[in-house]
Amino acid sequence: MKFEHRPHRYEDGTIRIGGEIYGIAAEIADPDGWVWTALTLMDGTRSREEIAERLRLAHPELPDATSIVEELTATRYVEDAAAVPPAGLSERELDRYSRNHAFFRAVDAVPRAHGWEAQVRLKAARVVVLGLGGTGCHAAWALAAVGVGTIHCVDPDLVELSNLNRQVLYGEADVGRPKAEAAVDRLRSVNSDITVTGERRSIGSRRELDELITGYDALALCADRPTGHSLRVWANRACAAANIPWAGGGYSGPLVTVGCFAPREGTCYECLSSGEEARRRPGTPVNLGGPGVIATSAGVSGQLVAHALLGLLTGVPVPPVGTIQGLNLIAADHHVWVRHPPRPGCPVCGTRAPARNSPRGTTEKDAGRINRQRS
Structure with missing residues (x-):
């Protein structure tokens, strides 16, 4: 999960992703806790397959853990923790534009690998x-x-x-x-x-x-x-x-x-x-x-x-x-x-x-x- 969009769970089980400050928050009904478990597993240390496997172990009654993981990773709120910045940006530019990167990553409406795509386009x-x-x-x-x-x-x-x-x-x-x-x-x-x-x-x-x-x-x-x-x-x-x-x-x-x-x-x-x-x-x-x-x-x-x-x-x-x-x-x-x-x-x-x-x-x-x- 992107840091800016870390999830919050209410007492009734509803999950809120994405802060109001960015104007792109979403709420998910999760009465059985499946989505919340998947989101907490998405801490940047596991692959999609590992997340789905742990989700199945935590919720044996879940019919399709893989589809839940895939749906979540296809949203704007998630990024690939293993992705490396593109070769088109120097170390100096990665430092100079680090705040740009955080902004674009937070407000982007399209899921992307690493959040540097907008900066690459600007450079060109x-x-x-x-x-x-x-x-x-x-x-x-x-x-x-x-x-x-x-x-x-x-x-x-x-x-x-x-x-x-x-x-x-x-x-x-x-x-x-x-x-x-x-x-x-x-x-x-x-x-x-x-x-x-x-x-x-x-x-x-x-x-x-x-x-x-x-x-x-x-x-x-x-x-x-x-x-x-x-x-x-x-x-x-x-x-x-x-x-x-x-x-x-x-x-x-x-x-x-x-x-x-x-x-x-x-x-x-x-x-x-x-x-x-x-x-x-x-x-x-x-x-x-x-x-x-x-x-x-x-x-x-x-x-x-x-x-x-x-x-x-x-x-x-x-x-x-x-x-x-x-x-x-x-x-x-x-x-x-x-x-x-x-x-x-x-x-x-x-x-x-x-x-x-x-x-x-x-x-x-x-x-x-x-x-x-x-x-």
Whole structure:
């Protein structure tokens, strides 16, 4: 049994596996004690055959001990204690990413041999971070720290003094330097085991974005120029054409949001945007925010983008593809959870079946109700 999911038995014989802290707990009715005996035998010192044999000895009345053991070992709560880490990770990397390993092992919804699979995928991944402002700085830092193997940083701007209240990759000595240059230097100092490159460049067309993401596995869209919506439409179409996932996020004052998208999965950005526009009362102004931002809102925004990309690149945790989600840092009950079905005929996702139980977009308090239902 994984340490994080060690079982507990209640007085009525019910067994609980997996703590509530991970949101993946399960309960098993075990009136005869068969499952509990099997779980206690799974301490990493016995093979499946040995566990089944001891289970048969403890419970002679048990019709099929082997099937119980097999069912338990096929769950997310168990790992192979004899498995060795993959050869693709050095001793240094095993130490550096040991906390990653513990996290991925705990939240993974799929049983695996040793829990290092997600880290191996991250090491092989190539990601473009477009935009190195508040969101992009935090996203790039998180991707570097977690071990994404190749990160390419793109931004046209120079570091300004007013950036330093939130853009974590820069210091006072960087004022006047190209952001891409300063970001590359900082990220290389964070993790010398990965490859970090950068360029001072502005993306002004869909074609330029197509060129930028060629050869990469994912896009972190953290820029807001040209106009945010147009750039996200380009990303929606360019990433679909390149068959790579993308995540984009930002902030409007204390309101922080992130969108998570993947080709041939879920609803695309343009359909979500269209669905939200149709949901609003005609004539309702859309406030895209102003210059108000602090380190916390920029940090949460960038970390959410990075977290979405981790799921898109590894499947651990399973990403909420085809959604926009978020929170309000000054209103604890204001949560954003937006889902819409694809529009018929959409060239990106219109041929997909609508997501179950998501006939419309939802925000604020209604989203809190849905989140509780999904937890």
